[in-house]
Amino acid sequence: MITLASDFGSPYPAAMxxxxxxxxxxxxxDVAHDLPRQDVRAAAFWLTQTLPYFPPAVHCVVVDPGVGTDRAALVVRAGEHALVGPDNGVLLPVARELATSGGRRDTVEHGSASPDSQARQDAVETFTWAYDDPASSTFHGRDVFAPAAATVHETGVExxxxxxxxxxxxxxTDLQLPEPAVxxxxxxxxxxxxxxxxNAITNVPGEVLADAFGGQVAVDGEPVPVRRAYAELAPGERLVTVGSHGNVELAVNRGRGDDAFGVAAGEGVELSW
Amino acid sequence: MITLASDFGSPYPAAMxxxxxxxxxxxxxDVAHDLPRQDVRAAAFWLTQTLPYFPPAVHCVVVDPGVGTDRAALVVRAGEHALVGPDNGVLLPVARELATSGGRRDTVEHGSASPDSQARQDAVETFTWAYDDPASSTFHGRDVFAPAAATVHETGVExxxxxxxxxxxxxxTDLQLPEPAVxxxxxxxxxxxxxxxxNAITNVPGEVLADAFGGQVAVDGEPVPVRRAYAELAPGERLVTVGSHGNVELAVNRGRGDDAFGVAAGEGVELSW
Amino acid sequence: MITLASDFGSPYPAAMxxxxxxxxxxxxxDVAHDLPRQDVRAAAFWLTQTLPYFPPAVHCVVVDPGVGTDRAALVVRAGEHALVGPDNGVLLPVARELATSGGRRDTVEHGSASPDSQARQDAVETFTWAYDDPASSTFHGRDVFAPAAATVHETGVExxxxxxxxxxxxxxTDLQLPEPAVxxxxxxxxxxxxxxxxNAITNVPGEVLADAFGGQVAVDGEPVPVRRAYAELAPGERLVTVGSHGNVELAVNRGRGDDAFGVAAGEGVELSW
Structure with a gap:
């Protein structure tokens, strides 16, 4: 199996x-082709939320603002999975997860500061992928990464x-998702x-809310209910919850948390309880 | 075959x-992942427009505003098809269609008031699906319904x-699409x-226009041409037609009917002829 | 293999x-289901950028503003590929490419004025596809073209x-993409x-910029840098490049070229150097 993830929209992925x-x-x-455009960190996060659920596969990932420059192409082996994409860090966070879980996520895990952090890093094997002068300098998804993914698949990840x-x-190039100060x-x-x-998904681990469900937490100073399910509150009400990623999430039942909390990707959030 | 339908957008369906x-x-x-968000009735309608064209399959449907509450998970057997999803009614309208057509739609049918309405209902078999405490309270598509669909598929619908x-x-929970007063x-x-x-798709059966093609019908009091094809009128012109669903549709050739008629989902429409 | 391309959005393609x-x-x-709506020429262009990368297949294409009128259905054989769609020209530009390349694009080619232009045209075989009165007059993708594609696939392109x-x-109905005056x-x-x-993709062949990389070209009189890669300039900077299609493209590094250059599909662009 080969999965495809990109920020290409449509119809470029069809050529791949x-x-x-x-x-x-x-x-x-397809994993997604509308990953946040040219946002390597956001793409890296979404890959950690999707690829670990797949059986062993070759994952072709193209979020590549440096296309056509001298940035390298990378193949990363992580357990029985392989990742193919640009050398800009996008592959590494999910590779560390895949390497040590055998690529299987049965439970939500957190904390890159966990004791096996070094073991995870060590279990990731990285290869530079040499490519000929491609047909285009703007679409390496088609000219470099898709052919590489097919070759790796046919040869075998091992x-x-x-x-x-x-x-x-x-x-x-490595990339670490930002750590919260807890x-x-x-x-x-x-x-x-x-x-x-x-839903505004933060990097704060859901564990901080373990004793807060049914109560409140202050978000940037304002008290907000903490609930397990959106529908525990009336439509339009703001809440703090722990999303499927295991992180604290700012949400609105049947509405948009980003608007209601006035936050966007990359912005700081302070919780106190 | 397993089909997937949800209101998740992207990239959550990849985890499923x-x-x-x-x-x-x-x-x-994929059937669709941009079904009208958290709109159970609209989703139920779109399922009736898509699933009956498929061969026997397991259809995993997740439009689930009550995720994480105590609403049950449901498996519905309808002819040779099975549907898996939340117990909020979204599965029932299409299940009634699939149960009595053997899951095959060769012609457009209408009228839940038809004589076989009770027979349809009787041919639908419903099962509560018991699930363990899921990994998340916000993403049962991944943690409950996708595993259930895979299990039903592997076991066999029968x-x-x-x-x-x-x-x-x-x-x-049952759901009936609203009936017009004709x-x-x-x-x-x-x-x-x-x-x-x-195109604004109404619940009025196209039969009411049987004698009106080439003429006019009044929509909320204003006369509008009735045509079989959009292109029978000039670009930008409003028309009333019968869409692929067999229902009356308010449209504009090469334009948007909802804007031109000033209507939105859930709003009333009166036709007279 | 059957590929699907349309301007249907969602969820209509699921019925197909x-x-x-x-x-x-x-x-x-899927090739794409968000081709520019009812824009036959734009769809024809995008097909030339995607279908030639596929192995031999049956390609079902539905961009069909004339649905329900008396426009015919067409099957076009081009090399080992077949195309199925409405007789409005949308199939022809890509058919000419597929017919003479054996359906394989290894390098980017340009110039319909090339010597083999006539040979290309001759290698395209066109068939009218007779269809029964379809179930709908608004959704021939489901009622005419999808069944035709399945039949052609099962019978064999040959x-x-x-x-x-x-x-x-x-x-x-033939269609030629517009030629620039060079x-x-x-x-x-x-x-x-x-x-x-x-990115605003023009019909001007990239060859005109062969000596301009690293320098400038005037776009509608204003000098703009010519670069091979978007990231050769700072984020937000305008540039002219040659895209993956081999054509001149007006772009912005990490931004939108259409907004920055004030252009839209169908508008004229003059380059001078």
Whole structure:
């Protein structure tokens, strides 16, 4: 199986599918093609929320504001999965997850500060992918990454090192999703992404709310109810909850949390309880 | 085959696909992931316009404003099809269609007041689906419904009752799409949904226009041409037609009917002729 | 394999998929369902940018402002590919490409004025597809073209003429994408489409910029840098580049070219150097 994720919108991903179908009979599944445009960090976050649910696969990821410059192409092996994409960090956060879970997420995990953080990093294998001068300098998804993903799939994830284009490297761009500052009675974090419902997903781990359900927490100084489900409050009411990602989320029942809280991706949020 | 329909936008459905691919080799086809958000009735309508064209399949439907509350999960068997989703009524209108057509729509049918209405209802089999405390209280598409759909698919639609999680029940939330009031020279209905072209699709059966093609009908008192095809009029002209659903539709050739008629989903429309 | 391309948005394409799945086990891949609405020329352009990358397939294309009128349905055989859609010209530009490349694009080609232009045209085989009175006059994608694509797929592209519904014809609507006027020091063209990034894609062949990279070109009289990659300039800066289609493109690094240059699809652009 080959999955595709990009910020291309439409119809560019179809050219990538065509290229892959010429080189491989692999099943293709779309992850998303409307990842936040040219936002490497947001894309990296969404990959951690989607790829770990898949069985072993080759994941072709193209969020690539540096397309056509001298940034390298990267193949990352993580457990039984492989990731193919630009060397801008987008592949690394999810690779660390896939490497140590065997690529399987059964429960929501948190905390890059966990004891196995180094083990996770060590279990990720990175390769520079050598590519010929591509047909375009603006669409490496079609000209570089889709062919690479097909080749890796046909060769097998376990045999990446047998490919002459793949050179093991430790010289790559890393990316860490930002860590919140968590104290006994407060946490300072930020909004990582806003989802299509308008839920503002922060980097604050949901554990901080463990004793707050049914009560309140202060968001930037204003008290807001803490609930497990959106529908525990009336339509239009603001709430703080723990989303499917395990993080604190600012939401509105049947409405948009980003509007109601006046927040956007990248902005700071302070919680106190 | 497993089909997926939701109001999730992107990229949440990818996690559902991953979960299914771990448990089943079933082909997955997307129906839509931009169903009108948290609008159970609109979703129920669109399901009647899409699922009956599919061969027997397991259809996983998640439009679920009550996620995380105590609303049940439901499996509905309808002919050779199974539907999996929240117990909020969204599955029932299409289930009645699938149950009596053997899941095959060759012609457009109308009229829930037809003589076989009770037979349709009787042919629908409903099961409560017991689920363990899910990983999240906000994303049962991933944690409850996708795994349920995979299990039903692997077990076989004909064997749902052999699954210990499935308990036959008659205690479920039903939903009927609203019926218009049709008289000899007028009909009072409402707009069920507006499609992406801007066509306002009403619940008034197209039969009322049988003698009006080429002539006019009054929409809320204003005369409007009745035509079979949009392009029978000049671009920008308003028309009344019968859409692919068999219902009266308010449209504009190469334009948006909702804007031109000033209507939105849920609003009343009166036709007279 | 059957590919689907339309301007339907969602969820209408699901009904087409269902119809195809009833008649054929073919793999289905979406090309796009948000092609510029009812814009036959823009759709024709996007098809030339996507379908030639696919292996031999049946491509079902529905951008059909004349649905329900007496416009014919067409099957076009082009090399090992077949195209199915309305007789409004949308299939022809890509058919000429597919016919002579054997359906394979390895390099970007330009110039319908090339010597093999006539050969391309001759290699395209067109058939009128006879269809029964369809269930709807507004959704031939579901009622005419999807069934036709399934039938052509099951019969085989090489055997279209054995189908009683298919009658060879030379009487069809052709479409040529507009040609720019290229002189020694200037080119007058137009914007064909704007992609989802906001890049304004013109019909001016990229060759005119061959000596200009690193320098400037005048766009409607204003000097603009010419670069191979968006990221060669600072975010927000305007540039002229050659896109993945091989054409001149007006762009902004990490921004929207259409807004920055004040252009839209169909508008003229003059370049001088």
């Amino acid at each position: 599918k065509g290229v892959i179908c010429r080189e491989s009979g692999a099943r293709i599944e 045999a990446v090192e047998t490919l002459s284009r793949a050179s093991p490297t430790d010289d790559y 104290q006994a009675d407060r946490a300072a974090g930020e909004v990582l992404v806003v989802d299509d419902f308008g | 696909k991953g979960v299914i691919c771990r448990e089943s080799g079933a082909r997955i086809e 064997a749902v009752e052999t699954l210990s999680r499935a308990s036959p029940t008659d205690d479920y 008289q000899a020279d007028r009909a009072a209905g409402e707009v069920l949904v507006v499609d992406d072209f801007g | 998929k269902g119809v195809i799945c009833r008649e054929s086990g073919a793999r289905i891949e 055997a279209v003429e054995t189908l009683s519904r298919a009658s060879p014809t030379d009487d069809y 002189q020694a020091d200037r080119a007058a063209g137009e914007v064909l489409v704007v992609d989802d990034f906001g």
